[in-house]
Amino acid sequence: MKMSLTDPFLLTPAEAAAADRETDASGIPIFHLMQQAGFAVAAEALRHFAQAERFVVLCGPGNNGGDGFVAASALRRAGANVSIHLAGRPEELTGAARLAWLEAQTPAQSFSSYQPHPGDVIIDAIFGAGLSRDVPPEVTDLITRVREVGCPVLAVDLPSGIDGLTGQVRGAAFQAQRTVTFVARKPGHVLMPGRIYCGEISLAPIGMPTRIARRHARTVSVNDPRAWKAAINVQQGDTHKYKRGHLAVFSGGPSHTGAARMTASAGLCAGAGLVTLASPPDATLVNACAMTAVMVREIADLQDLKMWWASGKISAAVIGPGFGVGEGLRSYVHASAARPMVLDADAITAFAERPDELFALAAGSEPRQILTPHEGEFARLFPDLAADKTIGKLERAKRAAERAHAVIVYKGADTVIAAPDGRLLINENAPAWLATAGSGDVLAGIAGANLAQGIPAFEAAAAAVWLHGEAGNKAGVGMTAEDLIRHIPAALEDLLSWCRL
Numbered sequence: 001m002k003m004s005l006t007d008p009f010l011l012t013p014a015e016a017a018a019a020d021r022e023t024d025a026s027g028i029p030i031f032h033l034m035q036q037a038g039f040a041v042a043a044e045a046l047r048h049f050a051q052a053e054r055f056v057v058l059c060g061p062g063n064n065g066g067d068g069f070v071a072a073s074a075l076r077r078a079g080a081n082v083s084i085h086l087a088g089r090p091e092e093l094t095g096a097a098r099l100a101w102l103e104a105q106t107p108a109q110s111f112s113s114y115q116p117h118p119g120d121v122i123i124d125a126i127f128g129a130g131l132s133r134d135v136p137p138e139v140t141d142l143i144t145r146v147r148e149v150g151c152p153v154l155a156v157d158l159p160s161g162i163d164g165l166t167g168q169v170r171g172a173a174f175q176a177q178r179t180v181t182f183v184a185r186k187p188g189h190v191l192m193p194g195r196i197y198c199g200e201i202s203l204a205p206i207g208m209p210t211r212i213a214r215r216h217a218r219t220v221s222v223n224d225p226r227a228w229k230a231a232i233n234v235q236q237g238d239t240h241k242y243k244r245g246h247l248a249v250f251s252g253g254p255s256h257t258g259a260a261r262m263t264a265s266a267g268l269c270a271g272a273g274l275v276t277l278a279s280p281p282d283a284t285l286v287n288a289c290a291m292t293a294v295m296v297r298e299i300a301d302l303q304d305l306k307m308w309w310a311s312g313k314i315s316a317a318v319i320g321p322g323f324g325v326g327e328g329l330r331s332y333v334h335a336s337a338a339r340p341m342v343l344d345a346d347a348i349t350a351f352a353e354r355p356d357e358l359f360a361l362a363a364g365s366e367p368r369q370i371l372t373p374h375e376g377e378f379a380r381l382f383p384d385l386a387a388d389k390t391i392g393k394l395e396r397a398k399r400a401a402e403r404a405h406a407v408i409v410y411k412g413a414d415t416v417i418a419a420p421d422g423r424l425l426i427n428e429n430a431p432a433w434l435a436t437a438g439s440g441d442v443l444a445g446i447a448g449a450n451l452a453q454g455i456p457a458f459e460a461a462a463a464a465v466w467l468h469g470e471a472g473n474k475a476g477v478g479m480t481a482e483d484l485i486r487h488i489p490a491a492l493e494d495l496l497s498w499c500r501l
């Protein structure tokens with residue numbers, strides 16, 4: 001089991017800047033933090049780039065550049081061949097960066113004069129958390145020249161050009177082999193495509209008191225069990241199956257039953273006490289032949305459905321996988337609106353023309369619904385948010401959750417889980433091979449099982465996303481959705497280990 005014991009909290013660039021200021025005010029000067037940051041970069045460079053014939057330190061106009069000056073001095077003292085190239089003129093430097101420059105006592109050359117050579121290792125200290133717009137043309141040129149020669153890049157805090165809040169490329173960005181960041185990662189290290197541009201990330205503490213850093217980390221965390229394990233009921237051996245809830249999964253017609261069956265099987269493996277596949281009459285036989293532990297029940301129409309809910313025997317439902325888009329689906333969602341429910345796939349598309357109708361159903365109560373859109377489905381339900389290029393995935397997910405009064409699982413390699421009250425998590429344990437046919441159906445089933453067990457919607461969704469990723473890692477490359485389902489119990493074992501910590 002891969003268990004990261006580093007803090008899961010992330011600092012947005014604005015939060016990091018506020019934490020710096022508070023640390024400075026508490027008597028630990030920013031220049032001191034900068035020195036620690038620069039030393040950490042130099043150590044990383046010497047450790048991982050022993051082959052370097054020359055370290056070329058590219059320094060920007062702010063504190064990221066300041067870290068670069070400190071690193072350059074430390075590398076020189078270690079006997080390395082170092083050259084420094086600077087954006088603008090040294091006299092324009094201010095604050096801690098100016099002090100670092102004065103201490104480096106070294107000539108600096110311009111960006112335009114740098115010609116990359118094989119054997120150079122680039123230390124990218126141009127822009128970090130303070131990047132506020134697209135990189136200027138001279139930096140774009142530099143990035144292109146370095147890429148053409150193929151010099152390895154060690155990024156300071158973030159690869160220049162990657163937005164620390166959104167993970168988006170602002171015009172152009174260095175593709176780093178490694179990135180050293182400080183105190184805590186930023187969302188841009190975890191969100192795509194920033195995560196890819198960072199390469200291998202290491203974290204240097206640099207002497208900021210953890211209590212200060214934590215106090216400022218208010219926006220978002222990484223999705224690991226520490227964020228929600230308190231809401232998970234660790235199963236006791238004597239738990240009766242009825243106490244673990246009864247999950248209903250709605251099947252599509254006779255030629256579209258596979259997806260819902262996958263969802264139902266995943267729900268059972270993920271810990272729902274009972275799972276029933278609610279089947280239209282013409283698909284009942286197909287479903288009954290294919291299922292054993294999952295029960296099958298005929299639900300012919302809306303009346304049947306209402307009576308089933310009224311019986312009080314169902315704890316939660318999943319609707320959408322393979323159901324078929326149309327009025328039938330919408331009427332089932334209306335009839336189930338007061339219940340804990342996962343709306344996946346077709347259930348999202350069915351409301352594409354009338355999203356407000358869906359959002360109104362959930363208004364004014366504790367969030368009970370989990371919506372699981374991938375990129376395309378998100379754009380169908382929230383076209384304005386998807387089209388707004390001024391905001392990133394975190395902000396999109398947050399606004400969508402507020403609007404829908406529901407928990408949003410905005411899927412992707414960097415799935416974001418958002419609650420209407422503003423809570424946000426970014427998932428990072430999903431392997432690339434998890435993006436396979438049926439994978440989303442499995443996720444919906446796990447989330448449904450969590451809801452059926454009485455876990456609140458946000459925690460149910462976040463735990464499902466994490467378990468899904470964990471099961472994918474265990475199933476390994478080349479897995480199918482069926483393999484994924486088989487590995488859910490082992491993922492639950494991991495979760496129990498976290499809960500015992």
Ligand SMILES: NC(=O)C1=CN([C@@H]2O[C@H](COP(=O)(O)OP(=O)(O)OC[C@H]3O[C@@H](n4cnc5c(N)ncnc54)[C@H](OP(=O)(O)O)[C@@H]3O)[C@@H](O)[C@H]2O)[C@H](O)CC1
Binds near residue numbers: 157158
């Ligand atoms: N606690 C910590 O983590 C510490 C981190 N440190 C390092 O400090 C940087 C953040 O420093 P900051 O000065 O806030 O920001 P940057 O150096 O990244 O960049 C700001 C300067 O760059 C200019 N800028 C921004 N975007 C562009 C652009 N697209 N084109 C041109 N110029 C740009 C900006 O100019 P403005 O006009 O916008 O003001 C600034 O001049 C962090 O990443 C760490 O590396 C500290 O060393 C200590 C603690």
Ligand SMILES: [K+]
Binds near residue numbers: 155160
């Ligand atoms: K950088």
